Amino acid sequence: MSVLVVIECANGEVKKSSLEAASYGSKVAAALGTSATAVAIGDVQANALASLGEQGITKVLLDNDSRLHDFVAAAYVKVISKAAESENSSVIVLSNSNIGAAIGSRLAVKLGASLATNVVALPQINGSSFTVRRGVFSGKALSDVELSSDKKIIAVKKNAVDIETTAGGTATVENFSADLADADFATAPKETIRQSGDILLTEADLVVSGGRGLKGPENWHLIEDLAKTLGAATACSKPVADVGWRPHHEHVGQTGITVSPNLYIAVGISGAIQHLAGVNSSKVIVVINKDPEAPFFKAADYGIVGDATEIVPKLIEAAKALDK
Amino acid sequence: MKILVCISNVPDTTTKITFSLDGKAFNTAGVQFVINPYDEYALTRAIELKEAQGGSVTVLNVGEADTEPNIRKALAIGADDAIRVNLKPTDAFLVSQQIAHYAQEGGYDLILMGRESIDYNGFQVHGMVGELLGIPTIAPAIKLDVNGSTATLEREIEGGKEIIEASLPLVVSAQQPMAEPRIPNMRGIMTARTKPLKVVEPVGQDAKTSVQNYELPPAKSGVKMIDAENAGDLIKLLRNEAKVL
Numbered sequence: 001m002s003v004l005v006v007i008e009c010a011n012g013e014v015k016k017s018s019l020e021a022a023s024y025g026s027k028v029a030a031a032l033g034t035s036a037t038a039v040a041i042g043d044v045q046a047n048a049l050a051s052l053g054e055q056g057i058t059k060v061l062l063d064n065d066s067r068l069h070d071f072v073a074a075a076y077v078k079v080i081s082k083a084a085e086s087e088n089s090s091v092i093v094l095s096n097s098n099i100g101a102a103i104g105s106r107l108a109v110k111l112g113a114s115l116a117t118n119v120v121a122l123p124q125i126n127g128s129s130f131t132v133r134r135g136v137f138s139g140k141a142l143s144d145v146e147l148s149s150d151k152k153i154i155a156v157k158k159n160a161v162d163i164e165t166t167a168g169g170t171a172t173v174e175n176f177s178a179d180l181a182d183a184d185f186a187t188a189p190k191e192t193i194r195q196s197g198d199i200l201l202t203e204a205d206l207v208v209s210g211g212r213g214l215k216g217p218e219n220w221h222l223i224e225d226l227a228k229t230l231g232a233a234t235a236c237s238k239p240v241a242d243v244g245w246r247p248h249h250e251h252v253g254q255t256g257i258t259v260s261p262n263l264y265i266a267v268g269i270s271g272a273i274q275h276l277a278g279v280n281s282s283k284v285i286v287v288i289n290k291d292p293e294a295p296f297f298k299a300a301d302y303g304i305v306g307d308a309t310e311i312v313p314k315l316i317e318a319a320k321a322l323d324k
Numbered sequence: 325m326k327i328l329v330c331i332s333n334v335p336d337t338t339t340k341i342t343f344s345l346d347g348k349a350f351n352t353a354g355v356q357f358v359i360n361p362y363d364e365y366a367l368t369r370a371i372e373l374k375e376a377q378g379g380s381v382t383v384l385n386v387g388e389a390d391t392e393p394n395i396r397k398a399l400a401i402g403a404d405d406a407i408r409v410n411l412k413p414t415d416a417f418l419v420s421q422q423i424a425h426y427a428q429e430g431g432y433d434l435i436l437m438g439r440e441s442i443d444y445n446g447f448q449v450h451g452m453v454g455e456l457l458g459i460p461t462i463a464p465a466i467k468l469d470v471n472g473s474t475a476t477l478e479r480e481i482e483g484g485k486e487i488i489e490a491s492l493p494l495v496v497s498a499q500q501p502m503a504e505p506r507i508p509n510m511r512g513i514m515t516a517r518t519k520p521l522k523v524v525e526p527v528g529q530d531a532k533t534s535v536q537n538y539e540l541p542p543a544k545s546g547v548k549m550i551d552a553e554n555a556g557d558l559i560k561l562l563r564n565e566a567k568v569l
Contacts (some may be wrong), residue, residue, distance in 0.1 A: 010483075038409065046381075071481065073451070073461065097482055102463055108417065114532040115416065118445050130535060134394075137350075140341040144536040153487025187344045187460045189479070189486035200483045206568070230569065248466070248500045249480060254337050254442055255361045263568040274337045280541065284566045286558065287547070297547050302561060306552035318556030322563060 003029040003036045004089035005057065008079055008099055009044035016163070016203055017095035017156075019055055023164040024156050025093035026056025027122055032091070035179070039083040039176070041076055043069045046173040053169030058272065061087075061176035067185055070192060071099050075184040077106045082178045084111065089151075096155040103242060105154050114147035120160040120281075138254040138277040158202060159260040160281070202234035207282075209252055209295045211237035211275075213268015213289060213308050217245040222312040223267060229319040235259065237269045253278035268308045271296020290313070325379035325470065325492075327370045327426050330437040330449070331398055332360040332413070333391035337442065347537040350443075359394045361505075362438020367494070368503035369468055370436050371402040377470065379406045382430065386413045386422045392521065400508035400516035408523050414442070415531035425527045428457060432493065434475070439464040439497045450497035455515035460490055463497035 005025035007018045014022075022038060029036035038060045040049050049060045063079050080103060084092055092107065094100040096118050107116035120142065121133040129146060132154060136143045147154075201207065208227040214220060227234045233249060241251035252259055254274040264282035268289060269275060276299050279285065287300040290307045297303045304311055335341070336356040343350055359367070372382045383398040385391050386409045395406045399497040409422040427435050435457075440447040447463075454461030466485065467478035475494055480484045508516070550558050 040431035070486070098464060098480065099482075101447040102451055102461065105416075105448040106455040106461070106531070108448070109420070109452050109455035115448055116533060117447055130477060134445075135333075136443065136445055136538070137341045138337075138445060140540075141343070142539045142541060144539075146534050146536055148534065149532050177468075187462065187490045189488050191487040192481070192484060193487070194484035202482050215438055242471050249485075250478075251500070263562065263566070272338075273340070277439070278568055285544075285561070288563070298344045299544055300547045301544065301566065303549050304552055304555055304558060305549070306555065311552060311555045314555040315559060319569075321556075322569065 001032065001090045002034050002087045003032065003034055003091045003093060004084050005038045006094040006100070006103065007038045007040040007049070007052070007060070008095060008097065009040060012044055013048055014044065014052065017093060017158045019163045020059050020158065020161050021093050021095045021156050022052050022055035024122065024161050026164070028091055028093065029056070030033035031123070031125055037087050037089070038171070038299045039063070039080055041068050041079055049173050050170050053171035054165045054167065056164065056166065056169065060171045060173045062173055063176050063178060065177070065180055067180065067188070070189050072185050072188045073102045073106060075180050075189065076103050077110065077177040078180060078184055081107060081181070081227070083176060093151045094153070094155050096157045100155045102155050105307060108153050109149050112149060113151035113153045114149040115153040115155070116145050116147055117155040118157050119154050120157050122161070123154070135281065139258055139280050140277050157260065159262070199233040201233040201235055201257060201259065204259070204288055205261050206230050206263045207235050207259055208230035208232045208265045208267065209235035209237065209269060211238060211269030212239050218310060220245060226265070226312055226316050226319070229316050237275055266296055266314060269296060270294045271299060290315045305321065314318055325373065325377060325434065326430065326432045327374065327379060327381045327434045328430060329367045329370045329383045329398070329403065330423055330435070331363040331367065331383050331385050331394065332438070332441040333357050333385065333387050333394050334360045334441050334443045337361065341540070343538045343540070346540040347539060350538065357394060359398060360438050360441045362440060362442070362498060364438070365500060365502040365529050366436035366438055366498035367398055367401060368401065368505050369498060370434070371506070372503060373470055373508070382407060382432070384426060386411055386419045388486055395521060396516050397508060399519045399521070400499055400505060400512040402512065406522070408521065410523055411526035411527055414535070415533050416446045416448040417452055418529070418531045420449050420456060421528050421530060423449065423453050424456035426524065427453065434470070434492060435495045437497055439547040440501045450495050454495040456486040456495070458494070459493050459495060461495040461497070462488055462490060464499035465496050466499055466502055468496055468498070468502060469534060479483070549556060
């Protein structure tokens, strides 16, 4: 029996969400009296993986087939299920990303496992009962779910668990091969288009988001300037995406992206219930709105009543004055 | 081309979520149920493809009789016929089993659905159905075109998108901006009444998870207002008090 953590990598590094999954997996392993192994896929070198020991991982299996640098569900599932078999894993932990969901759902069928996605806390284990807490109703509620199969797969929500770091920990890295065939790559992408330069919204600790209160796309630079000064990602409300000021992949809310950063600054967003659903697991929420009755203030930690075009420049100035 | 669109019956996005006192059940009293918004993108794209290329669109819902108004709505928007699997959808695997069984029976070229339901937020069914049928799933797709037996898709990834070509049959889960949802017109509503809606019995009862209870997240303790004149003080509070900068 062991716990297997799936590590996603990009640009030669382990993603932050996978460090969270590794910390989570190590704690589950400790609770079950076993060890945590990781399986790493993607564009990464062995030395970047050894430091997963700091998150409590003892061993990392690395499949460095270069065809795995792009995500292909069938191939990834094959690698992970083979790793789970060789490690005799009873619990598999991954991050609740687009990749994690695609793999987790197929793996659950293949292994006959119970799957819980969007998980926000460590499991409650009592004898044979194994329960996890997950986000439901698009962030409006939480639910405890029992996983009844012998094998369990847990997809951990981003920024919901802390990254534990024990300085100096080292994991052994072993090469691993699932003997992938060309047929496993049938749905490999023909082309990948990456957004340039910006901080990834789904991975960001800080998010600055704008709504219709900005009046028009000509004022969007205020959002970008504040985000840049703070080192934050930018996002927008649904109306802003619907009228085309900003692309849909920046739309945060019930039918868009759900974020849970440490700090969410909403500028000129009234706080419709659908928008709140996408942001209400943020640790600290700041609302700037010229309408003192905007419903968003009820969900905020800090608020300023005023016009975005007057307030945001003051914030940028104050942020620049902070010593780093 | 035969297209199957799986739809889920969910509380309207404006619903204030509440639970029974013991936390075991979602309070449905006074709640308006709608077609899951993500499923509506899938449904609309399916109808667009049918209009352009011919074929048929069947909608499938796993649910009890109370979901039929929304199945009729899907027919009014333009689906040709519907299947309701008479089962309360309590678990993603259980739902996937039903979809895979009836999808296999109907021999569909394309199985479309939303990326997740806005109530359970599982984001699981598309992959489970693909694995049960032994065919690929592309999730979440923001664009879908079909040419003969090949689909061209754009898949959203963290920090960008991929362009993928895949052979049918295929499972695809939809996300914005795949299609602009349509409002049913009067003619659609009239014809929907007579379109076939077949009620079938569930296959298997293999739920692998069970909800124990629900809870609302802790409420915010109250907002601290900062005067607009001294807006810059906010940044100091975020560093020294909230400690997030």
